[in-house]
Amino acid sequence: MSLLLGIDLGTSSVKALLMDIDGRMLGIAQEHYDIDVSRNDWAEQSPEKWWAAAARTIRKLLTDTGADPRSIRGVGLSGQMHGLVALDAAGRPVRPAIIWPDQRSKRQVDRINDVMERMSLAGETMNKASTGFALASLLWMQENEPEQYAAVHKIVLPKDYIRYKLTGRLASEATDASGSVAFNTRGRQWSYPLIEALDIAGTIFPECLEPLDIAGEVTTEAARETGLYPGTPVVCGGSDQCMQAVGNGVVEPGWVTSNIGTGGQVAAMVSNPIYDPQWRMNTFCHIFPGSWVIQGSNLNSGLALKWLKENVLQAADFNILMEMCSHVDAGSEGVLFLPYLAGERTPHMDPAARAGFLGMTLKHRKEHLVRAVVEGVVYALRDSMELLGQQGIAADKVIASGGGAKHSVWLQCQADIFGKPVYTTKVKEEACVGAAIVAGTGVGIYRSISEGCNQAVALEERYYEPDQRHQELYDHYYGLFKQLYIRNKELFTNWTKNH
The missing domain is CATH 3.30.420.40 (ATPase, nucleotide binding domain)
Structure with a gap:
């Protein structure tokens, strides 16, 4: 039996779901965690805790279902949007992740939006900066935590960190990167003119792939921690909103x-x-x-x-x-x-x-x-x-x-x-299923996203009229x-x- 694994790194929990290629769910595992609100307007989480929770969740799923890890044809990822994960040259977080509900960067938001307006970038970014977006949080680090900022080698979005721990490859992809506001959303690439105008080194932004791209394979170390089979393909996946859309068809x-x-x-x-x-x-x-x-x-x-x-x-x-x-x-x-x-x-x-x-x-x-x-x-x-x-x-x-x-x-x-x-839909964990469908498409099980949705997603007969x-x-x-x-x-x- 060919199986697909979808992982969703949410704000309150991480979930992992196994399904076959027809969308039949074998099982789901979940582990909860909290938001650290150590100061008014702050919202942080530990990337290391994300990974530890994800690894335990995957291992529990495999144990509970009794699935053979070698039957998993692909792994896909979904994750909370906008958050800043800042990593040093060894791939270690230099501080806790600043996530989307965070409100500390009001002044930096004004600075970004002023630069965007002056450079007439609205038609490219297609978004205005908001607190909790990665670029605003990065500027806050630049201005308030110079030692930690100086140690930053790369930044990624939250679920990108889980992919990095699975494969060893530091990368982002277009759906999540476009939620950072450091991105040319029309052209699907980093907005280096904006980044450089804010005195940020463009080199700290990772390569940007597409959701269906295979980012790498499960490493021996990740296999030891999760129970997955070494060499299992890991597909980029996307933001939770994008993956939920796919999981809803x-x-x-x-x-x-x-x-x-x-x-x-x-x-x-x-x-x-x-x-x-x-x-x-x-x-x-x-x-x-x-x-x-x-x-x-x-x-x-x-x-x-x-x-x-x-x-x-x-x-x-x-x-x-x-x-x-x-x-x-x-x-x-x-x-x-x-x-x-x-x-x-x-x-x-x-x-x-x-x-x-x-x-x-x-x-x-x-x-x-x-x-x-x-x-x-x-x-x-x-x-x-x-x-x-x-x-x-x-x-x-x-x-x-x-x-x-x-x-x-x-x-x-x-x-x-x-x-x-x-x-x-009859799907109850839409983001996980969306990530699994993307994984199946990325590795060639489905000829298209639409084919994957047709096989795995169906509407409930009952609906609600006003x-x-x-x-x-x-x-x-x-x-x-x-x-x-x-x-x-x-x-x-x-x-x-x-x-």
Whole structure:
């Protein structure tokens, strides 16, 4: 039996999945870890801990399934976007990775965007810098940690580090590199004019490959740590958003995906390199040359519900929260939640934005807080859905993925707030499956990504239609939701100056 291995390095856990070439899943293993928030606005993780967790997860998967490592024809990778992994000449991290929710680089973001505007690079980068993007974090290192910066030999994105530990090859690929903002997204190569204008040596950026390229083979050392067979081909893979799209079968224009993970994204594949001139959204490279993805990104999706679960309600698991939700009517009886716990990207691009509940009275209980958080997350995603429409991108059907595809409360809420039918696939770990499909295509098992998706991905028969009564109510509350930020923007800015 020929098998494919997909590895997804997420923000809260690493997952490894084994499937056969027809998409039948043999098993999945997972290990969780935390974000280190040692200072206000900081978000870091240890690359060494990523690798240790990934190695244990792969070994556990092989043990649990009893699969022969020699039957694995290819390994593919997916990973959290934007983070900075800075390595010395020996390939060791010089400091913890600065990951995407990090907000420390506000001043560096302004510097990058000023240079980009002066050099008229918008049509190439197709993105404006944001806090948490690798280039902004690298500039922060340059200005605040000169000794560590001087030791940097190469930088990579998070999942690139796992590939390096598997193969010994330091490289990035276009989907993830385009999320660094140091990249010519139109031309699928590093933006050396921008890099050099910021007084950064271009040599610290690694070679940039394509998602379907074979980056190398599992080394003897990596085989010893993971249980994989030495010489197994490792295909580059891509960013988690790109791999989730593949795992959902979205490899041609026409569908919109709504992903609720730690962060949230609404995204569409496009065949023309369009971008939002107001910089409220991002455009990144997609799975092959001539394809891009335009998306709105929210920093506080599953993260907001996790915050409520752990820091407020101290609930045992998310299923308890979903059960609580089911006992509260749509609209949370007037409670609104602004979910900007870590600032926000789309549509505000405002690291100073903050979270809060509004409309609470003595009658409201903890169940209302849970439902308000769920609804607030989806309201924020609707901001992105509406911006796609402004770009002329039709969004008649939505495929939900991530944690937001795992419970009917999330799915019906998305259908009602978006006002569109919401579908799910039979695949439950979309990023892992996408990485496995890319691996299978890269090593020649599938003749194309489309063929791989046709064999491995299928829609669930059940889908969720908008409830007209709920839709009208949500339209009203969505208007109030948008006003919450607008009316408090100045207050948020003044608040963060003193906190």
